Amino acid sequence: MADTPGYFDEGALIAVMTTQPLGRALDYRAPEGGCALGAFVEVPLGPRKVLGVVWGAGEGGYDESKVRYVLRVLDASPMREELRSFLIRAGDYTLTPMPAMLRLATRAPGLSDPPSMRKVYRLGPATPDRQTDARQRVLSVLRDYEGLSFTLKELAEQAGVTSSVVKGLVKQNAVLEQDTPRDTAFPRLNPDGQTRDLTEDQATAAHHLCQTARAGTYATTLLRGVTGSGKTEVYLEAVAETLRQNRQALILLPEIALTAEFISRMEARFGARPAEWHSGVTMTERRRIWKMTAQGACQVVVGARSALFLPFQDLGLIVVDEEHDTSYKQEDGVLYNARDMAVLRASLCSAQVVLASATPSLESWTNAEAGKYTRLDLTSRFGEAVLPDMRAIDMRLEKLPSSRWISPTLQSAVTARIEAGEQALLFLNRRGYAPVTICRACGHQIGCDHCDARMVEHRFLKRLMCHQCGETAPMPTVCPSCGVEGKLAAVGPGVERMEEEARALFPDARIATLSSDLFTSTRALKDQIVQIAEGAADIIIGTQLVAKGHNFPNLTLVGVIDADLGLQGSDLRAAERTFQLMRQVSGRAGRADKPGLALMQTFQPEHPVIRAILSGDEEGFWAAEAREREAAGVPPFGRMAGILLSSTDMQEAFDIGGQLARNDQALRDAGAQVFGPAPAPIARIRGRHRVRLLVKAPKGVALQPALARWIAPVRGSSNFRLSIDIDPQSFF
Numbered sequence: 125m126a127d128t129p130g131y132f133d134e135g136a137l138i139a140v141m142t143t144q145p146l147g148r149a150l151d152y153r154a155p156e157g158g159c160a161l162g163a164f165v166e167v168p169l170g171p172r173k174v175l176g177v178v179w180g181a182g183e184g185g186y187d188e189s190k191v192r193y194v195l196r197v198l199d200a201s202p203m204r205e206e207l208r209s210f211l212i213r214a215g216d217y218t219l220t221p222m223p224a225m226l227r228l229a230t231r232a233p234g235l236s237d238p239p240s241m242r243k244v245y246r247l248g249p250a251t252p253d254r255q256t257d258a259r260q261r262v263l264s265v266l267r268d269y270e271g272l273s274f275t276l277k278e279l280a281e282q283a284g285v286t287s288s289v290v291k292g293l294v295k296q297n298a299v300l301e302q303d304t305p306r307d308t309a310f311p312r313l314n315p316d317g318q319t320r321d322l323t324e325d326q327a328t329a330a331h332h333l334c335q336t337a338r339a340g341t342y343a344t345t346l347l348r349g350v351t352g353s354g355k356t357e358v359y360l361e362a363v364a365e366t367l368r369q370n371r372q373a374l375i376l377l378p379e380i381a382l383t384a385e386f387i388s389r390m391e392a393r394f395g396a397r398p399a400e401w402h403s404g405v406t407m408t409e410r411r412r413i414w415k416m417t418a419q420g421a422c423q424v425v426v427g428a429r430s431a432l433f434l435p436f437q438d439l440g441l442i443v444v445d446e447e448h449d450t451s452y453k454q455e456d457g458v459l460y461n462a463r464d465m466a467v468l469r470a471s472l473c474s475a476q477v478v479l480a481s482a483t484p485s486l487e488s489w490t491n492a493e494a495g496k497y498t499r500l501d502l503t504s505r506f507g508e509a510v511l512p513d514m515r516a517i518d519m520r521l522e523k524l525p526s527s528r529w530i531s532p533t534l535q536s537a538v539t540a541r542i543e544a545g546e547q548a549l550l551f552l553n554r555r556g557y558a559p560v561t562i563c564r565a566c567g568h569q570i571g572c573d574h575c576d577a578r579m580v581e582h583r584f585l586k587r588l589m590c591h592q593c594g595e596t597a598p599m600p601t602v603c604p605s606c607g608v609e610g611k612l613a614a615v616g617p618g619v620e621r622m623e624e625e626a627r628a629l630f631p632d633a634r635i636a637t638l639s640s641d642l643f644t645s646t647r648a649l650k651d652q653i654v655q656i657a658e659g660a661a662d663i664i665i666g667t668q669l670v671a672k673g674h675n676f677p678n679l680t681l682v683g684v685i686d687a688d689l690g691l692q693g694s695d696l697r698a699a700e701r702t703f704q705l706m707r708q709v710s711g712r713a714g715r716a717d718k719p720g721l722a723l724m725q726t727f728q729p730e731h732p733v734i735r736a737i738l739s740g741d742e743e744g745f746w747a748a749e750a751r752e753r754e755a756a757g758v759p760p761f762g763r764m765a766g767i768l769l770s771s772t773d774m775q776e777a778f779d780i781g782g783q784l785a786r787n788d789q790a791l792r793d794a795g796a797q798v799f800g801p802a803p804a805p806i807a808r809i810r811g812r813h814r815v816r817l818l819v820k821a822p823k824g825v826a827l828q829p830a831l832a833r834w835i836a837p838v839r840g841s842s843n844f845r846l847s848i849d850i851d852p853q854s855f856f
């Protein structure tokens with residue numbers, strides 16, 4: 125392979141980027157047989173062996189006799205130039221060191237293990253000495269599926285025999301037992317499987333996406349349409365066309381672990397299941413997906429945001445479904461927004477991006493307005509389904525006893541639905557029983573010992589829990605502050621308390637509460653959702669978990685317990701989030717052929733956001749929101765970065781914050797401005813004090829290099845941490 129570009133012969137000096145936090149690539153010598161640029165290798169680092177990628181030619185210029193050899197080239201396709209530039213660009217954008225980016229791209233356990241083997245069974249050359257019915261069935265299965273290999277369990281099941289029958293045939297050489305690698309190709313998907321007649325809107329949108337797929341160039345499309353308008357139907361056409369072009373597709377979904385419905389739909393459309401990538405997937409399956417995407421033997425991945433870093437061989441389409449969803453923003457470790465990174469990766473590999481949403485983010489809306497994205501609108505719900513009628517319940521006029529939250533108006537609406545044999549959803553975006561526990565004797569509120577946060581009562585678990593750090597404590601009977609007994613009281617509602625109230629108001633109804641912490645496993649939650657969709661409950665009580673794409677065909681009423689909840693606080697995106705969440709939740713009602721009704725309990729029905737939600741004037745809402753942000757020079761019309769300093773020593777965090785604020789020349793040179801330091805909205809989490817700075821800059825400023833120069837001199841104790849959040853989504 126000598127002189128092949130991108131190939132290093134044995135002994136050549138090469139630079140290897142490892143996943144260890146070293147900040148740069150290290151020099152090694154290519155192993156026996158040489159290695160390719162991008163090859164995954166194992167290299168010695170001190171006494172350890174670590175994973176790395178061949179990053180380029182070595183630098184040399186030192187005592188080259190000391191350079192160690194690469195230990196081993198791993199059995200994995202070398203990293204492509206496209207993925208490498210993606211990691212570099214994404215790292216530059218988020219100010220993340222390359223080793224941390226590389227860890228994102230190698231999140232498949234056992235990558236360095238030799239491929240593990242498993243036994244498979246095929247037809248053998250010999251005829252068995254004695255033919256029994258059972259034996260014949262085994263052989264005829266193998267004959268019928270010639271060329272296909274079975275595991276022992278599969279073969280026995282298919283033939284309807286015990287495994288000892290198969291083993292008996294193996295002894296006689298009538299069946300062959302062979303070792304094959306466990307990582308096997310995914311079944312091919314059939315782009316021309318079951319299709320549907322599209323409506324005119326849908327057909328126009330699908331046509332546009334298919335054309336882009338055929339062109340094979342980068343483009344981003346915002347696919348907008350209310351829940352049920354057929355966005356999925358349309359982008360599955362784009363997936364099909366991408367497959368016809370022999371390219372791969374990635375579909376990102378929020379809450380992917382809960383979307384059994386989606387996978388079955390894919391299977392029905394394409395005749396086989398796509399690969400599923402999320403935290404609930406086994407380690408072996410993760411490694412299989414990682415390897416097969418690299419070999420092109422996995423055509424479609426449906427996954428969580430981290431699937432963006434898979435080593436696709438030829439990625440032609442990335443769908444970001446529910447593109448506005450906040451879970452696309454990774455909030456710890458590498459702070460990236462999967463939606464934005466999807467656009468970056470696609471632009472580097474000539475793929476198209478489809479951003480689908482009923483309530484797009486202001487960022488995407490603005491990009492479409494500016495002509496950077498194509499915008500396609502699906503205007504009506506498919507079939508008979510119409511958008512729910514939306515109304516406010518003015519809570520100032522409702523007569524409610526204390527510690528009750530379901531207004532008489534909402535109560536009678538729920539009763540009417542139950543009598544009609546339909547389902548009602550009561551939505552409250554708050555887990556637990558009550559957000560505050562207060563002592564009626566001294567006024568003390570029970571807080572977390574490690575955080576500046578109140579403990580939330582979880583009656584189901586019979587404990588208090590801190591939603592910041594997860595700390596739990598038994599429910600005290602005595603006030604920890606004044607020692608008075610029996611005076612502790614729950615203040616405010618959480619979903620568990622709503623359930624209690626609903627049981628009292630609707631004693632004969634079947635009530636199901638959906639909140640992530642009430643289920644021991646994703647599977648249990650998934651099963652519960654399926655049962656509810658099939659009609660196992662009359663009233664569903666849920667947090668924002670229910671807002672995400674589940675289809676409850678018999679649900680016709682949504683009652684929002686506290687529509688004002690999200691409007692509090694100073695968050696830049698409070699209005700946008702509330703608008704999206706309310707539209708999303710109310711979109712749950714009336715999906716099938718029954719018209720829906722959404723009732724929002726509010727103390728401020730004249731608030732502009734509430735009015736916009738009720739009027740359904742989305743364009744008006746976005747335009748107004750855009751004007752306000754433009755005037756304030758905040759994203760997407762200006763650039764922002766949040767800097768979080770944390771330390772167990774409060775003084776240290778503030779001192780460093782103060783120094784950064786004073787020494788801001790690097791920022792000013794770039795036209796950026798720094799605000800703070802100030803205590804973060806939650807000033808202490810897990811015993812760490814948190815201080816924030818905010819950097820603002822006009823659009824078009826090269827913010828990252830300026831930030832990098834600005835923070836370069838920072839030196840803190842080993843307790844100190846600094847993290848930068850580019851385009852922060854929230855100010856925690």
Ligand code: ADP
Binds near residue numbers: 320352355357358506
């Ligand atoms: P969205 O993704 O916008 O919520 P979906 O694609 O899930 O919408 O469509 C909503 C429902 O309507 C689904 O059950 C889907 O199968 C059905 N549907 C949408 N378009 C069509 C069509 N053209 N023909 C038949 N069924 C359709």
Ligand code: ZN
Binds near residue numbers: 573575577594810
């Ligand atoms: Zn805590």
